Amino acid sequence: MINLDDPVLQEIREIRHQISQNNQHDPQKLIKYYLELQQQYKEKKHKLNSQ
Numbered sequence: 283m284i285n286l287d288d289p290v291l292q293e294i295r296e297i298r299h300q301i302s303q304n305n306q307h308d309p310q311k312l313i314k315y316y317l318e319l320q321q322q323y324k325e326k327k328h329k330l331n332s333q
Contacts, residue, residue: 285291305311
């Protein structure tokens with residue numbers, strides 16, 4: 283059973299809120315942020331797999 287007051291979940295919520303705040307709580311900016319982040323991870327993964 284998931285405890286909604288779990289400290290790990292609280293930390294995730296805080297981080298998500300910070301990310302949203304950094305993007306002025308604008309859904310379009312958030313989408314752009316997450317797509318850019320996704321691209322960065324794809325590039326890192328590709329580099330690691332190439333080694």
